Amino acid sequence: MKKELFAVALLALILALSVLNTRAIGSLCGDLEALVRDSANAAENESWAESRQKLESAIALWQKHEGYTGIVLRHTDIETLTDDFFELTEHIYTRDPAATKAASALVCEHLKSIAKMESFDFGSIF
């Protein structure tokens, strides 16, 4: 009976950690998306310094969670998003509004897709 109780407790713990992880990933992706959108808006208004600063904050936040994301996300997703971030940086540095807009949209889509993959919905489970 002890073993079964331990198994039930472990299942509950895994489920609880999974829910926490889903929330944490969702929150991280949401925060990153907000920063990238701010950066894109600033770029649209030709405020390149602000755009760069917002994007650098986003990159810093992404890199700060490297240890965590390395454990819970597929490494291909991490590498793709990191590449997208640096591609966006390049466009902001070269002050190319159209490319910045497109690269920002790409980063946002990747962030949404990562959050969706970890969320408990019908599509991601099946």
Next chain:
Amino acid sequence: MGVSFIRTVIVFLLLIVAIRIMGKRQLGELEPLELVTAVLISNLAAQPLQDTGTPLLYGIVPVLTLLCCQLVISGISVRHGRFRRLVSGKPSILIDNGVIVQSEMKKCRISVDELYVELRINGVTDISTVRHAILETDGTLSVLPYAKFSAVTPEEMQLDAPDNGLPVTVVSEGRVMSDNLKLLGLDEAWINAQIAQHGGIDIKHVYLMTVDAAGKVYYAEKEGKA
């Protein structure tokens, strides 16, 4: 992580249902629950090992989930017969009082040839000697012959059969098994005496030496040392 957890639970339950539908002949001496766990665990554990881009957690979470599901379901099965029958099924009587139960054979999708194979594996060549043949929940066939065809026991013959117990290894490939020797209350001097008695010279030349409770010694020397 959460998605892996839910996916694992769904696949686990689905496989149990699938294996139950496939029937006992697919099992190969494992209960459905054990088979599902064994099949899934090996594949799940291999994935993060083969692909270093996949976090180890993607293997650990499903394996732990499976292990817990298996423990919980087997725990409930032990306590509740109805649940056990639902998960593992119930034994099928293929031969009842010497008569082949054809409906049960069809239900288990077992042909007469396959029944004969199983009977031969059980040492039976004449089907008329079988009183009961039961296909167990793990896919093995238990064969119970009529009493007149059963092997005679020493008790039935009113013979006094000595029970020598389990032989214990005292020397294995030239090494003395000290713990076993102590357990039997013997020492190396006794071993040397036995070696000399069997025409040997040295413990190092002994491949295997066992002794049972009655003191009967089995002695085998290493090849080329005799």
